Amino acid sequence: MTTANSPAIEMRSIEKSFGTNPVLKNVDFSVTVGEVHALAGENGAGKSTLMKILQGVYQKDAGEILVSGQVTEIEDTFAARRAGIGMVFQEFSLIPSLTVAQNIFLTNRTWHI
Numbered sequence: 001m002t003t004a005n006s007p008a009i010e011m012r013s014i015e016k017s018f019g020t021n022p023v024l025k026n027v028d029f030s031v032t033v034g035e036v037h038a039l040a041g042e043n044g045a046g047k048s049t050l051m052k053i054l055q056g057v058y059q060k061d062a063g064e065i066l067v068s069g070q071v072t073e074i075e076d077t078f079a080a081r082r083a084g085i086g087m088v089f090q091e092f093s094l095i096p097s098l099t100v101a102q103n104i105f106l107t108n109r110t111w112h113i
């Protein structure tokens, strides 16, 4: 069971290249229950790539992801959703006519806000 001090999400030794461009090299990222993190870095550092791997948009080349302490393969966005992982994308992916809450739950048809 996940407790207050155990990581909800752990990404270990994540590697990702696009063609010959090595974007993520041996990246570790861990989030404890209730924590809020800011992922900061220069343009092109790989922040979105790391989060897209967690969301199942991209596949990692190497490393592992643990959800509530269990090694979890996130092969697509549906698998991420099943694991309780959601993502709100950067501004160009948002719908200005919807509320913040509606944007957050845009892809979740079981929520009515």
Ligand SMILES: Nc1ncnc2c1ncn2[C@@H]1O[C@H](COP(=O)(O)OP(=O)(O)OP(=O)(O)O)[C@@H](O)[C@H]1O
Binding pocket: 018, 021, 023, 041, 042, 043, 044, 045, 046, 047, 048, 049, 050
């Ligand atoms: N689908 C893709 N195909 C090829 N290269 C990609 C792809 N997605 C990202 N990249 C490359 O990976 C690197 C990291 O990009 P990423 O978008 O993860 O950076 P970022 O840290 O989110 O940047 P920003 O601050 O601009 O949002 C960049 O060199 C980018 O060109």
Ligand SMILES: [Mg+2]
Binding pocket: 047, 048, 049, 090
């Ligand atoms: Mg980005």
